[in-house]
Structure formats: structure tokens, C-alpha cells
Amino acid sequence: MKLATYLDTDLGVPRVGLVTDDGLYPFAVRHSMRSLIEAGRDVLDRAADHARAAEPLDLAEVELMAPIEPASVRDFVAFEEHVEGVRRSVDGVSGVPDAWYEAPAFYFTNPHAILGPGAEVPFPAACEARDFELEVAVVVGAEARSVSAQEAETYVFGYTIMNDWSARDLQGREMxxxxxxxxxxxxxxxxxxxxxxxxxxxxxxxxDGFLDLLCTVSVNGVEVGRDRLSNVGWTFETMIAYASRDSRVVAGDVLGSGTVGNGGCLAELWGRRDAQDPPPLQPGDVVTLEVEGIGTLTNTVGVAPPAPDLPPVRRRAPAARLR
Incomplete structure (x- = not known):
């Protein structure tokens, strides 16, 4: 199934719909994407059968939203080529750290700043090195703790496209x-x-059990990068297993694959070419990610209003710290 979240303009609320070649079939208002995932596949199948009994909406006439409000978002860095290129661009060093080969590293990002198809992306006003990141994300289907990679297969609900927008100049300074x-x-x-x-x-x-999907990204209609998802270092099941190790994942968690190689982001190309070529994204640029078997995700680059300045740090003499 393809499951979307769209804005019901009559009720003014988000609703889930089943996407088919015929259009979008709305689910009952009581359902959200999270509630359907948590309820399990049997409930989802019955809800989909009920939705198909009504007339579909024209998909071109509905406003799609982000398909899910994630419980949390972990973003992995699972493509070796990406690590090598971005490390050179952002950190100024070459090569891939030995630790990268030991486990699928990730960081937590903000689940409260999730945007959907067609949304304008509000880059920080202080940012000049604006970048995209072409990723595929797995959506967790149930709670898991310290599961194996083999067991994690049963915890996969589905997949979506993910763009991990990046302010590279801010990122390089803070890291x-x-x-x-x-x-x-x-x-x-x-x-x-x-x-x-x-x-x-x-x-x-x-x-080998890896998803072999063609992934491409274009800016203003010009292709910038392409790679196959099967070039990833770890399966999504391994990512779920590692995220759950000595911890907990829940239904509705989103785990990004990390950026694909071969131009999956601009910073990788900057690192390899030792120059900002192609140039950073500009306001008004249209970025389109396409993943075989999933679909197309398009957004426009914008700029947020300037943020207030922070007060300066309080510096204390070493002797004063002991008082």
C-alpha cells in the first residue's frame, strides 16, 4: 500500500488516505498514520478495504502533508562515499573513520520540524551554504528493545523519502x-x-537482502546526483537493531538511511572537487528527490526571518571557577 496524509479542507484537519492509480481513498477521520501503524496490519487492511468502498479523490487536487508525525527521527550515515566526501567538505579531513565500519552511526534530529511535499524550506537567515540530502527512511512498525537484525524485519512498517536539509556553514562551525x-x-x-x-x-x-532502488536528485530540473540504495553499508533491519540496542524504538519512529553517494548532497561534491561546485542552494531553487518504487518529493528553498542574537558567553578566570 501507499499511505498518504493530506489536508481535509472541509474539516480543516489532516487525514490519511490510500493512494492507488485511481486516486486517493480517504480513511475514517478517527485514523491517523501513527494510530494505524500502532494498531497493526490487520486493522490497516480492514480500514483500507472500508476506504475503497467510497469514491476516490483526485490526487492532483489534494494538499499532501508529511505522511507521519514521527515519534522520533534518527538519521544514519550509512553510505561510505558520502562520509568521505562530506568529511572533507565540512571537517577539512580526508578518509573514513575506522569507527564508521564498526556500527551504523546516527544522530537524533528534530521531530517537530517535519515538512511535507511542496513545502517551502525555511533555511536559517544566517546560513549561506544551503544543501539538500537525498535519503530513504524506514518507518518502525512496533516497539522493540535490543532486537537482532533478523528479528528487526518484523518491525519494518514501510518506507518514505527523506530530505535532511543542511546548513553546512552552521554545521561545520558547531561540530x-x-x-x-x-x-x-x-x-x-x-x-x-x-x-x-x-x-x-x-x-x-x-x-543480500538490500533494497536496490535508483535514487536521483535534481535542482531546478537539472540532475545533480544519482545512486542506488543498495550501495548502503547496512540494511534497514540492521539500523533498527542498532537503534534498539540497550534502548527502545516505538511505532512511528523514523530512521533515515543517510545520504546516498555520487552527488546525494552538494557537500559531498564540494569535498571531492575542493570547490563549491555546484553552488549552494539559493532561495527559490526547486529540489526534487525521486526514488524508484516510492515516488517523488519536491520542495522549494526559502529563508526564515533573522533570529535574535544570543547574549555573549560568560567567561570566568580559572581561580573563580573553584569558588
Whole structure:
């Protein structure tokens, strides 16, 4: 199934719909994407059958929203080529850290700044190095704690496209402190156009169990990068297993694959070419991500109003710190 969230303009509320070649079939108002995921596949199947009994809406005439309000968002960095290029661009160092090969590293980003298809992306006003990141995300279907990669297969609900928008100049400055990205990332993440349930993508698995999907990104209609999702270092099941290790994932959690290689973001190309070529995104630029088997996600680059200045740090002499 393809499951979308759209704005019901008559009721003024988000609603879930089933997307088919015939259009969008609205689910009952009581359902949200999170509630359907939490209820399990049997409830979802019955709700879909009930929705199909009505007339579909014209998909071109509805306003799609982000398909889910995630419980949390973890973003992995699972493509070796991306790590190498961006590390050179953002951190000024070459190579891939040995630790990258030991486990699928991730950071938490902001689940309260999720945007949907067609939305304008409000980059921080202080940012000049605006960038996109082409990713696929897995949506967790049930609570899990310390599951194995083999067990994690049953915890996959579906997949969506993810754009982890990046303010590279802010990111490079703040990561000098030794922590993960924060203000360089937390202003916006785009998900969409819908969630494709796991069974729909099973035919795309290669002999090693990796999803083999063609992923492309274009800016203003000009292709910038393309890669195959099967070039990822770990399966989504392994990512779920690692996220759950000594911890907890729940239904509705979103886990991004990390940016694909071969131009999945501008910073990778900047690092490889030692120049901002192609140039950073500009206000008004239209960025389109397309993933085989899932769909197309398009957004326009915008700029947020300037944020208030922070007060200066209080510096204290070493002797004063001991008092």
C-alpha cells in the first residue's frame, strides 16, 4: 500500500488516505498514520478495504502533508562515499573513520520540524551554504528493545523519502565542539510523498537482502546526483537493531538511511572537487528527490526571518571557577 496524509479542507484537519492509480481513498477521520501503524496490519487492511468502498479523490487536487508525525527521527550515515566526501567538505579531513565500519552511526534530529511535499524550506537567515540530502527512511512498525537484525524485519512498517536539509556553514562551525550537528540540521526535515508499506518493496531486494532502488536528485530540473540504495553499508533491519540496542524504538519512529553517494548532497561534491561546485542552494531553487518504487518529493528553498542574537558567553578566570 501507499499511505498518504493530506489536508481535509472541509474539516480543516489532516487525514490519511490510500493512494492507488485511481486516486486517493480517504480513511475514517478517527485514523491517523501513527494510530494505524500502532494498531497493526490487520486493522490497516480492514480500514483500507472500508476506504475503497467510497469514491476516490483526485490526487492532483489534494494538499499532501508529511505522511507521519514521527515519534522520533534518527538519521544514519550509512553510505561510505558520502562520509568521505562530506568529511572533507565540512571537517577539512580526508578518509573514513575506522569507527564508521564498526556500527551504523546516527544522530537524533528534530521531530517537530517535519515538512511535507511542496513545502517551502525555511533555511536559517544566517546560513549561506544551503544543501539538500537525498535519503530513504524506514518507518518502525512496533516497539522493540535490543532486537537482532533478523528479528528487526518484523518491525519494518514501510518506507518514505527523506530530505535532511543542511546548513553546512552552521554545521561545520558547531561540530568543532565535538558533538553531532544541531542548528545546522534541526530547522527542517522533509518526508514524503507517502509511506510505501514494506511488502510493496520486497521485489526490489537483491540477493543480500538490500533494497536496490535508483535514487536521483535534481535542482531546478537539472540532475545533480544519482545512486542506488543498495550501495548502503547496512540494511534497514540492521539500523533498527542498532537503534534498539540497550534502548527502545516505538511505532512511528523514523530512521533515515543517510545520504546516498555520487552527488546525494552538494557537500559531498564540494569535498571531492575542493570547490563549491555546484553552488549552494539559493532561495527559490526547486529540489526534487525521486526514488524508484516510492515516488517523488519536491520542495522549494526559502529563508526564515533573522533570529535574535544570543547574549555573549560568560567567561570566568580559572581561580573563580573553584569558588
Amino acid at each position: 568543532q565542539v565535538g558533538l553531532g550537528p544541531a542548528k545546522g540540521k534541526d530547522f527542517a526535515t522533509t518526508l514524503g510523498p507517502w509511506i510505501v508499506t514494506a511488502d510493496e518493496l520486497d521485489p526490489y531486494r537483491d540477493e
